[in-house]
Amino acid sequence: MPDLQATALQLLRTALDNPVANFRDGQWEAIEHLLNPSTRLLVVQRTGWGKSLVYFLTTRLLRDRGMGATLIISPLLALMRNQISAAERIGLRAGTINSSNQSEWEIIQKQLLSDQIDILLISPERLANDEFREQILLPLSARIGFFVVDEAHCISDWGHDFRPDYRRIVRILQALPPTISVLATTATANDRVINDICAQLGTKLRVVRGTLTRQSLSLQNIYLPSQAERLAWLAEHLPNLPGSGIIYTLTIRDAEQVAEWLRTQKIDAEAYSGQLEPEQRIVLEERLLNNEIKALVATSALGMGFDKPDLGFVIHYQRPGSVVHYYQQVGRAGRAVSQAYGILLSGDEDEEITNYFIESAFPPERHVLEILAVLNQEDGLSIAGIEEKLNLSRGQIEKVLKLLSVEEPSPVAKIGSRWYSTPINYQVNHAKIAQLTAIRKHEQARMLDYLNTNSCLMMFLAQELDDNTTKECGRCAVCLGKALIPETYSSAKAQEAVLFLRRTDQIIEPRKQWITGGLLTYAWRGNIPQNLRAETGRALSIWGDAGWGNLVKQGKYQDNYFSDELVDAVYDLIQRWQPNPFPTWVTCVPSLTRPELVPSFADRLARKLNIPFVPCVKKIKQNRPQKEMKNSTQQAKNLDGAFTVSPWRGMAGSVFLIDDMVDSRWTFTVITALLRQAGSGKVFPLALALNSLSQGE
Template sequence: MMELHRYAGQLLKQMLNNPAATFRDGQWEAIAELVERKARLLIVQRTGWGKSMVYFLATRLLRERGTGPTLLISPLIALMRNQLLAAERIGIRAATINSSNRSEWTNIINRLGANDIDMLLIAPERLANDEFRSDVLLPIAGTVGMFVVDEAHCISDWGHDFRPDYRRIARVLQMLPPAMPVLATTATAGERVIADIVAQLGTNLRIVRGSLERDSLRLQNIALSGQAERLAWLATHVPRLPGSGIIYTLTVRDAQRVATWLQSRNIDAHAYWGDLDGAIREDLEQRLLDNRIKALVATTALGMGFDKPDLGFVIHFQRPGSVIHYYQQVGRAGRAIKQAYGILLSGEEDQEITDYFIKTSFPPEEQIEMVLRALESADDGLTLAQLESRVNISHSQIEKVLKILSVESPSPVVRIEKRWYATPVNYAPDRRRIAALTAIRRAEQQRMHDYVHSNECLMVFLRRELDDPDPHPCGRCAVCVGRPLIEPTYAPLLVNEAVTFLRRNDQRIEPRRRWPGNALESRGWIGRIPSSLMAEEGRALCIWGDAGWGALVMHGKQVAGQFDETLVDALAELVRRWSPEPAPAWVTCVPSLNHPTLVPDVARRLAAKLGLPFVAAVRKVLPTAPQKQMQNSFQQVRNIADAFVVDVWDGIDRPVVLVDDMVDSGWTFTVIAALLREAGSGLVFPLALALVQSR
């Protein structure tokens, strides 16, 4: 055993590229358990402890003993690039099968068959893919050398990042060799979550739990409710913080806005979110790893799996929904340096955003029933697009419903190729579980609120919430030292500049490029929208309710019944700043039967300020349900398909600004622009007061 320990220590040094590296408490013991005794372990250790070192080194040692490849389930494979590079240093041949590398699948499958891959990494969603199960999983099931579940709290219904596809893991485990070592790892599992993981992975799962103390972290909370104040604070203090860091936001638009503000202050910061192009994300990650940028302003997409040992700071622009989320994210900082900062800002919008996430975490029962009824009434199943045409539910919610139903055992739905079918299984929602989980989310939200205002050691608060058995004062946080670690101050002039920035932070309205299904078949509009009918790129003055113009737009819409003149001035200034080409020659607007004067009034006043004629060329001839009640593209377009007509006038052939108060999906702009172009208008430039924020 001593010889094996010495050899493993050499591999560790090689892997970390550090001749002085040694095992942390518990690392070697876990490796030995897996390699020598084929144990089943659940490791609950702090962020930065080195859980990935355990499964990479165990894989190398097991492979040298002739076992098959390790199968690793990880929720964010894309963020393990730096770990995979480290694994290459000790000769581990790792590969991943995911939606972004389909061209490599055949080669990877062939290499697996030739025993030329040491570790296969997959996302849990891959387990739902019939092709993957038949072509990849079944052929290697009998030879898998070790099974690893990274971020294992995702298995548990009670875990903060529960993913329905993780439920499939217990079934996969049943088809793998019974004497095979199993490793589950997490940094954020309380007693309830641990018990649930054990119930799903087997009672012979041994718990290895360490302290969640982070000696390098200096924690501080700063309450600045307004976004302008927080932007001013960031501009003042981010340049002074050590090294590079991450600034977390709750929404994509806030990530983009904060990054743009910091760039305007000559701070090298960039926005990062899940749907960003993969090559751009990878480049940004590498630049942060290399300290070639000051900060990434990121959503939670930059979280689990991302490892930068010398990250100097983590700042939260808004309060996360739970202490667990916060510990996981702030734990990115200071993994291999003596001092790093975790600064939590909080604002007036925090509660609203986290409320939204809680309310949408479970599809309402009526949505589940609508999907099941649609499938049951279909003769030959339905595709997702066909489901959208039959149920008034958003695309993402339909996917969520199908995912939740598909992981039930037995399942009331089944997917065959691209079509979904109802099975004879009767589905009964577990209302008690959903109510209990919702109550837990609310309690977590409240505890995060309590953390913001805590007068006790901040590290003790975090550790106690995670059921750490021995929390004690850290002596380093702002509460323990009795003074701010980073001053909460900023220059008043910066606040004024931030307000101006927020009021000039207009939003692009991207043109729609394809008609949804056959929603407009009666007009002959199917498939790609031709350029001769397409709206141009548009602009919105603000985001609904935001810290720039958003509150004033809300007041005009919901309270005053008329939009303030300063908003019309701001729209006129936006058009001049935007300067669309060719220059618009007239103004029209989206009409409404319910509020016939609200938008025309704004459009007339705007036209006067721009020195252009206003022409009410668009009329609404049929009443429609509010577009906000339509939940997907098909329903939104069908709702307004025959509602508008265009009156031709002598100057219609010139470019036009099309004004509305609110834009959400963009389909009203898209349909009216097509009607205008069909009637002979020039290019159509959409312009709205507010863009409805997407979460």
């Protein structure tokens, strides 16, 4: 097909806006295969190789033959803007259907039916939407000319980034005409994952693999046990790294903390996570793409699909849970520059965090059985309705329903906003869960092996992905026998980092609405009126963190006494905070199991502030610990009727309400309302630690 290849080459150059660009090894061959009807192809190539160009150029050539539109399933719609720009340069019209543009669905459907759209991009989560499947996908199925599964490793629950909605893709494929070509693409699939993809997409799936080595990437591992050490290292060495880059953290909390620290060091950095609004994410991505920022400090939300060819470095603040995941992230650097760095920092908290993610990956069987039982007893329940019935968090409930809904056949069905049980006798696959958990543990162990290896780091990564073509890179710290970037930092900078960690006060936002039916004894419902609502409060630390959190943990569970050092730290926090009007007295949350722990701390703090401590809040019934309550409804119900307040003559002034830990904020919310009803002034919640583990995205 020499003429066709020449046409494709011209389209490639137009798409890239580069008159001298050429196909990379394997690109044209993949396109040529896909132009044949009924082809099924899996392309495994490193990030930046140009997988999106394969499906865009194939689409253009198929459309020129009169074929129908291309359907692309991708988890990366928000990160495909620059790829879509390349598609538009070769005359392809792209549309997307997602949760944020529902008002445009009908317009896009009409455009598809009238052949005015060449590419429809949807997220795998759309496949779970009954309205989308019935009103858009089924009517269009006969008109699809080419089907693409981007980031195909998400199909495999043996992989590092399994997404349950990808399971629905197999059913969609079965409904499409057998003559259309199918392309699956990924940069991170080892043999185990490839075999699973082949099992799901059919035995006719042809696999094309390229080398995963990135020649310009220089790798180095540095063990720095404490967060203060890593913050000091970043402050001293980040300015000397080339260009701009990404610093990956395992949690949202760490992303925000590291970015804030870097800004105090006059380094332009911003935090990036899945909690940001799409518009905020776009702005931050553009700043990084345009080298207007030194670093984005990001969770895994900035991963697959983000394409910046001149990214100068990728640093990991903690080690990821698997080598495959690490390769996927570090491989974002060095695509189109002669020198880029991949630096893996690791610390003492890494294992605890990765263990948490492994242990919470699958819902416990008890959760599954409880949800199925309550759905069997009720004629349909919303998620809020399930929360009222069961002591499970919303995230736990959603995880169970998601996994059950992609089973074939499924024991649950969703109609509108309500979930129903179906007459399916579902059995939890214990063997598979145990096997997957063992794989995750093995991946974690291999990550430790990578940290400590004496062999070429690039070769280690490639071999973990079953790429045995890689030779020693000659560029990494192991190959060179010396550090690429100094592993040292000044003691003065480390001390500055310790002080920073001890001054990162946490905000406690007040609750503004009562839970329906949650507090019947107190007869509170609807919005919390301003005169019963808490003021914005403060927590000294995150539970167990490197600032004050570990000392709080020690005081609660080892010493049964919060030290005077913590009293001084909270006093300093109050001086920074300066609540207005400044409280004239102190009270605290009482406990029947540890009656002296918090009152002792509150009394010493009050004496340091030179204001009275008045333990006027009484606990009048024993309830379960709040940390055992998993959703807002259960947390509120657990406190119903648990406290009372004894008025005293000086209570009209503002007050500090002290507790050791805060999580759901319901204890503060309930006691604040009781204090205000009894005649107190404004209530300022104040806790030693915020007990929350922000998730990874």
